[in-house]
Amino acid sequence: MSTKSFKTEFAVEMTCESCVQDVTKVLKGIEGVNSFDVDLAEKKVVVEGPAPPSFISRQLKDTGRTVIVRGQGVPDGQGHSGAAVCIFDCYGTDPTVILPSGKSGLARFVQVDQDTCLIDLTIQGLSPGKHGIHIHETGDISEGWKSTGDHYNPTNVSHGDGIHDGHIGDLGNVIVDENGWGDLVIESTRVKVWDIIGRSIVVTENEDDLKDTTDDGNSGNGILCGIVARSAGAFENTKLVCACSGKTLWEEARMLEEEAK
Numbered sequence: 001m002s003t004k005s006f007k008t009e010f011a012v013e014m015t016c017e018s019c020v021q022d023v024t025k026v027l028k029g030i031e032g033v034n035s036f037d038v039d040l041a042e043k044k045v046v047v048e049g050p051a052p053p054s055f056i057s058r059q060l061k062d063t064g065r066t067v068i069v070r071g072q073g074v075p076d077g078q079g080h081s082g083a084a085v086c087i088f089d090c091y092g093t094d095p096t097v098i099l100p101s102g103k104s105g106l107a108r109f110v111q112v113d114q115d116t117c118l119i120d121l122t123i124q125g126l127s128p129g130k131h132g133i134h135i136h137e138t139g140d141i142s143e144g145w146k147s148t149g150d151h152y153n154p155t156n157v158s159h160g161d162g163i164h165d166g167h168i169g170d171l172g173n174v175i176v177d178e179n180g181w182g183d184l185v186i187e188s189t190r191v192k193v194w195d196i197i198g199r200s201i202v203v204t205e206n207e208d209d210l211k212d213t214t215d216d217g218n219s220g221n222g223i224l225c226g227i228v229a230r231s232a233g234a235f236e237n238t239k240l241v242c243a244c245s246g247k248t249l250w251e252e253a254r255m256l257e258e259e260a261k
Contacts, residue, residue, distance in 0.1 A: 005034065006118060008053040010045045011068040012060060014038075022063050030059060053108075054122050054183035082111040082193035085231040086201045088123065088224040105224050107201055108231070111193040119171065119186040123203060123224065126176045132208030132219030133184065135169035135191070135228070136200045145222025148200040150215065158212035163188075166212070168195075173208050196228050 012023060020038050023045060027036045032051030039045070047056055060067045088105035103125035110118045121133065137149030151159070152169030160166020168190045176182035203224040208217035 005048060005050050006053060006112070007046065007048045008056065010047070010057065010060060011043060012038075012045045013066045014040050014043050016040075019065070023060060023065075026059050026063060027056075030056060052120065052183070052185040054120050054185055057122070058181075058183070082109075083231050084109040084193050084197050084228050086226045086228045088201070088203065088226040103224065105203065105226075107226075107228075109191070109193050109196065109228070115189050117188045117191045117193060119184070119188060119191065121171075121174060121185075122181075122183045123174060123176070124181045126180055126182065126203070126223065128176050128178050128180070130173040130175055130207035131182070131223070132204040132206065132217055133171040133174055134167070134202050134204070134208075134216075134219070135171065135196055136202055136225075137169075139198045139200045139227040141200060141225055141227060145200075145202045145225040148202055148222075148225060152196065152199055154195075159215055159217055160212055161210040166210075169199075170208070170210075170217070171201075172210065174203070197230050198228065200225055200227050 012019075014020060014023065017040070020040050023038050024036075027033050027038075027045075027047065030051050032049045033047055033056070034049035036045065036047045045060070047053075057067050086107040086109075088103075088107075103123075105121070105123035107119065107121040110120075112118050123131075135152040136145075137152055138147070140147045140149070151167040153167040155168065157166065160170055162170030162172045163186075171186060171188075171191075172184070174182040174184040202222040204216075204219035204221065205223045206218065206220035208219040210217055
């Protein structure tokens with residue numbers, strides 16, 4: 001459980017008071033949710049507390065409703081110092097090849113203060129076990145993960161565990177369960193949002209051994225990658241309808257799910 005408290009806004013597809021009661025019951029049962037507000041009219045749920053936002057999202061989805069994370073921040077009315085997002089949309093070494101069926105992922109970064117960056121990553125469709133997560137030097141995915149360069153390493157040190165030592169781009173491993181779903185939440189004092197925008201993130205086929213004997217922790221080839229882009233933080237993106245297609249957030253989400261099948 002994190003020691004820092006987060007404030008996360010979710011768009012949740014709700015149509016009646018019964019929906020509100022279902023969502024409320026779920027939130028009351030999650031350890032680390034200090035407070036929450038469920039707004040049926042706005043189809044919005046705001047949660048505060050140290051519970052990982054990715055875990056809350058999964059619990060809400062288990063009610064059978066489409067759930068989208070609008071953004072993250074810090075409680076008590078404080079602002080954040082920057083936010084970014086990475087959508088994994090490239091597979092293998094050929095960027096023209098769409099992600100294989102069922103594979104997808106998203107990483108969010110919120111600089112909750114000058115010292116701490118919250119990293120919340122969710123992936124699905126990968127083989128069970130551990131997969132390495134790394135920020136790479138460039139945002140060039142013209143040849144898939146192969147063209148993203150080395151791990152982001154501005155301090156020019158050896159590979160490591162990503163928390164206390166190693167490349168700043170070393171984020172450790174995400175554990176994927178038997179259903180192909182994995183999530184990872186990190187509080188990093190080394191990663192800064194303003195330093196990683198325009199770079200890329202690569203998810204590897206193997207586990208990162210977190211040792212300094214190789215440059216990549218024996219984590220193997222990349223299997224997912226995407227470019228880190230600036231994004232809105234919590235409460236900065238209130239639209240329910242996509243300006244591009246005119247579809248609601250939930251229609252867009254279901255369409256993407258169908259395309260991934």
